[in-house]
Amino acid sequence: MTLKITNLTGGYGRIPVLQHESFTVENGQTVALIGLNGAGKSTTIKHIMGLLQPQQGTITVDGLTLADDIQAYRQKIAYVPELPVLYPELTLKEHLELTMMAYNLDPQKTWPQAQKLLKIFRLDNKLNWFPINFSKGMKQKVMIVCAFVTPAQLFIIDEPFTGLDPLAVRDLLKLIQDKKQQGAAILMSTHILTNAQQSADRFVLLNHGQVRAQGTLEQIQKEFQMDAANLEELYVQMSKEDAQG
Incomplete structure (x- = not known):
């Protein structure tokens, strides 16, 4: 088991979001x-990343907590943020070199994988460019390449499809599938429920900072006795029930 969140309560102030x-x-x-704006998705991710401290509960990655060994914990995780975080003074090549240094990777062994990813996302001829000047979609591709070049056991992907063209979305979904088959764990936060249903094995539906439901689509349908044909219909039905309640 890679990521385990137990009884997590926390947020940004005295009143907990989660x-x-x-x-x-x-x-x-x-x-x-899955969740509406303000449901707690980003807050959950920030707690996993160690950017927020839990008020209660525990978070472990392969049985390791952030307090046990902060460097070892973080090297188990690769993160693709919703908004790309790039350094204006670094080229694409230097961003990748920085990533390799952060994960203590051997550049000679890692560059072949980096080149493969760059080609997939059509960035292989832009190594000496400054990504800060790229389009939103190209910046997102840089973050994807930097994350997936690592040997992380847990990949956290926050709204990954924002700004990506259809071809890049297809490539990312294939990359997620490949990593999953290699034994990695993937946590993906997204509003695009069609892509979520296509690529996810299980779903965690958040509402007001609480887990409203979790499991496969069939398990959730059975638990809540809903006949929704797909994830989007199921979520709309549950959201309406919560609003009426």
């Missing part, structure tokens, strides 16, 4: 974190 949140993301599995 309340007693618990779920797991196991090796060889993609879990989609």
Whole structure:
């Protein structure tokens, strides 16, 4: 089991955004974190990354907490943020070199994989360019390449499809599938439920900082006795029930 969140309560102030949140993301599995704006998706991710401290509960990656060994914990994780974070003074090549240094990777062994990813996302002829000047979609591709060049066991992908063209979306979904087959765990937060249903094995539906439901689509349908044909219909039905409640 790679990621385990147990009874997580936390947020940005005294009033918690997350309340007693618990779920797991196991090796060889993609879990989609679903929720409306303000449901707690980004707050959950920030807690996993160690950017926020839990008020209660625990987060472990392969049994390791952030407090046990901060460097070892973070090297188990690769992160693709919703908004690309790039350094204006670094070229694409230098961003990749920085990533390799952060994960203590051997450049000679890692560059062949980097070149493969760059070619997939059509960035292989832009190594000496400054990504800060790229389009939104190209910047997102840089973040994807930097994350997937690592040997992380847990990939956290926050709204990955924003700004990507259809070809890049297809390439990313294929990359996620390949990593999953290699035994990695994938946690993906997205509003695009069609892509989530296509690529995820399980779903965690958040509402007001709490886990409203989790499991496969069939399990959630059975638990809540809903006849929704797909994930989007199911989520709309559950959101309406919560609003009426």
